[in-house]
Amino acid sequence: MSALPKSGLRPTFVTMRTVLLLFTVLVASVAQAQSMAGYADSLRLVYGVPELGYAVVDSTGTLELEMLGVKQAGTHRAAEATDHFRIGSITKTMTGILAKELVENGVLKADVRLFDLIPELMPKSRKVYRGLTLTDLLAFHARLLPWTYTDSAPDPASFTGDADAQRLQLMQWAVRQAPVPKGNGYHFSNLSYVAVGLILERSTGRSFRELVQEWGRAHGIDFRFGAPNVADSQDTWGHTADGTPQAPSADPKLEWLLAAGGISMSLPEHAALARIQLIAVIDKVPWISKPGFAQLQQKEPLYAPGWRWATDADSTVRLYHVGNPGSFLAEVFLHPYSNRAYLLYANEQSDGAKAALDALYLRLVKRNE
Secondary structure, eight states: OOOOOGGGTHHHHHHHHHHHHHHHHHHHHHHHHHHHHHHHHHHHHHTTOSEEEEEEEETTEEEEEEEEEBSSTTSOOBOOTTOEEEOGGGHHHHHHHHHHHHHHTTSSOTTOBHHHHOGGGOTTOOGGGTTOBHHHHHTTOSOOOOOOTTOOOSOGGGOOSSHHHHHHHHHHHHTTSOOOOOTTSOOOOHHHHHHHHHHHHHHHTSOHHHHHHHHHHHHTOOOEESOHHHHOTTSOOOBOTTOOBOOSOOOHHHHHTHHHHOEEEEHHHHHHHHHHHHHHHHTTOTTTTSTTOSOOOOSSSEEETTEEEEEOTTSOEEEEEEEOOSSOEEEEEEEGGGTEEEEEEESOOSHHHHHHHHHHHHHHHHHHO
16 A cells, blocks of 8 residues: 655644644633633622623724623622623713814814803803813813812702703803812813813714714714613612612713713723724824824823823833712723723722722733733
8 A cells, every 4th residue: 555645644734733722722711711700700709899890902802801790789680791881081081082083074173262162151250261272171281170970069959951051051150160279280170071072062063972972873882871770770780889779860960071971881882992092092093193182291190182191110101091970980991002901890989899990900911911
């Protein structure tokens, strides 16, 4: 019997070896993902968080995503990837995108003045605010109060009309207040992004909700607003620091903060948004390089439209934001140097939830970088 030619043996050997290698890699990847999910769930249990989720993203898509626990404490309604969470102040990253695109498309100028576009703010306003531009507001250069929904003033009973009308009244109240000290020129304030939202609405003749949802449809992302269980009581419930589930309700002060903290979304949808934002940073898409948006910077912290920037000891730069709208907690980090984004969700706003998300973030970074 004649021997088989060598050329007939080698391809079969290489193919089997390749299959075995791929199978080994697949098994290892699944085991690694399960190990991370187990670690995340242990953090959830130790810190008493009802529902916790995380995602790892790169410029090609979502690499890993898990949602663990229950939608509401005291129930057996298991967590699902499609559950919606309030992302709080991370909304500002979307507001920044809208502003950037309107400037690029010639609808707005980066140096447009707030009072020129919305003259209703002028009566009884303080002179220090009258020169504020869109760029000033996006970069937190305005000396507005660091107002949030837990502040006692102004009283919602003093305002009239719907949430949109009250948002304008909030800004009329804000520009009559004494400015904060000059400091280093950086002044975090939700009111700055409330003002940006008004600028976007006035310049387009459309509501902030419409602008966000139109952008979402164009990019295949479903944006929602407010507490998820208001629209659907079977969706995720938020929990306060003592673990109390928040029944469906609308807080008027949170409604005032629409462009500063009103968006809610699912983790897969947010992962898709983070991918777009990561690509923009890596590829230097001009959302921070157009005139008026040039890496808006003071000493520290560094702040670009909707993002905080941090430079680590090794000179690498990270972008990040945290959302804490009362009964949810969300964190997002962009690491352009390693082509990674990390998203972390909890349906409880507490020190324990923050500790769990921070520990999980460090473990994810260690494993992925």
